[in-house]
Structures are given as structure tokens and as C-alpha cells.
Amino acid sequence: EAGVAQSPRYKIIEKRQSVAFWCNPISGHATLYWYQQILGQGPKLLIQFQNNGVVDDSQLPKDRFSAERLKGVDSTLKIQPAKLEDSAVYLCASSPKGYGYTFGSGTRLTVV
Amino acid sequence: AQSVTQLDSQVPVFEEAPVELRCNYSSSVSVYLFWYVQYPNQGLQLLLKYLSGSTLVKGINGFEAEFNKSQTSFHLRKPSVHISDTAEYFCAVNFLTQGGSEKLVFGKGTKLTVNP
Numbered sequence: 001e002a003g004v005a006q007s008p009r010y011k012i013i014e015k016r017q018s019v020a021f022w023c024n025p026i027s028g029h030a031t032l033y034w035y036q037q038i039l040g041q042g043p044k045l046l047i048q049f050q051n052n053g054v055v056d057d058s059q060l061p062k063d064r065f066s067a068e069r070l071k072g073v074d075s076t077l078k079i080q081p082a083k084l085e086d087s088a089v090y091l092c093a094s095s096p097k098g099y100g101y102t103f104g105s106g107t108r109l110t111v112v
Numbered sequence: 113a114q115s116v117t118q119l120d121s122q123v124p125v126f127e128e129a130p131v132e133l134r135c136n137y138s139s140s141v142s143v144y145l146f147w148y149v150q151y152p153n154q155g156l157q158l159l160l161k162y163l164s165g166s167t168l169v170k171g172i173n174g175f176e177a178e179f180n181k182s183q184t185s186f187h188l189r190k191p192s193v194h195i196s197d198t199a200e201y202f203c204a205v206n207f208l209t210q211g212g213s214e215k216l217v218f219g220k221g222t223k224l225t226v227n228p
Contacts, residue, residue, distance in 0.1 A: 033216065042202050042218035043156070055213060091156065093216075101146070101216060105155040
């Protein structure tokens, strides 16, 4: 089966600019996650969707980050405006249940 | 509070030596347990997982882990490491509530360096 697709792979932007990441989960996976992985740290959950509804966004900086999952399939994560500390790898994962997580390759964001 | 602790941030070992990477968690709910490996500039790859049943779980690349419920631990072991095992290893715990919700939380990672 195809894996979790993410794009772009790399992105360099200036601070205060906007950026968007895209994720296409494995077909049929109801749950979708966005994680932020800062260099040298473990992934931190930003937001969790169940179909197209938000289950957990308690660690999403809502003043600048937003995410949506249209029709319970693809998802986009947006940052507006970006800060230097947003430099990280943004990982998307999907699962049919709580034990079948598959991660995408991630988008590496550099804010200069 | 639900948390995952990896006690060692860095573990250097010599090739062919055994290694143990430690992971402890804190939880009042049921859990599923995972170990992931991340090679430089690559994504997360699942090494092994514990869902239920035998507490000794075998994974890919010769790794295994043992779930100890009383000590809330899930330590990763390999009897003989190779240079190619050099990578970052993450313990992750899926906390399951009675309401059916779940949350996958990662530890901060352990950087394993295998020296010749």
C-alpha cells in the first residue's frame, strides 16, 4: 500500500512569511496527526484529527498555526506568520486505530 | 499526568557489544508501546510495538523490548550492535482513555552511537 505522502520535502522562508504543508494519509485511515520535531528533540503532537473533526489541538499555537482536514482525507497545516523557532521537521502520521501508525517523510522547514 | 521518559540522551557503545535503551512512562490509563528509529535526515521507522500478549516483543534488525507493567517500563535491547545501528531511537506511548480517545506521546530520544 502507498505510504503517507507529504509535500514539500523542504521549505525555506523568511520570518513573518506564511507557509503551508500538505499531507495525504493512507487510504482508509481515519486518524491523522501532525507532529513538530525540533532538531535534537522528540516529535511533539500539534493536532489530531478523527475523520475531519479535531480530537486534540491542545499544543497547537493557535495564534499562528492552523490545520484542516477536508472530507476526512488530505490535511494542510499552515503557519502565519512564521517565527525563527518554528524551524523544525513537520511530520504527518495516520492510523486506522491506535496501533497502526505510519509516518510520512516529513517537511523540513527553515525560517531565516 | 501522561509522560514518556527516555533516561539516556546519548549512548555510545562499541560494535558487537550489547545495548539497552531505557524508556519509562507515567499513565493511569491503558497504553500501547512503540519504539521508532530515525536515521539522519530520514523519517521515523517503526522498530517494534507492544499491544497485548507476551511482554517480550521482537522487532526488526534484531531488536527486542520487554514491557514491564509494574515498573511502567519498555526498554529496548539488542545483544550485538552494528555500526549501521547508529541512529536516534524514540520510545512512544499511545495513551488510551475509556472514552476511546488516544494520544501518541514521544520521549525526547536516545542517540545511539556505535563505534568500531
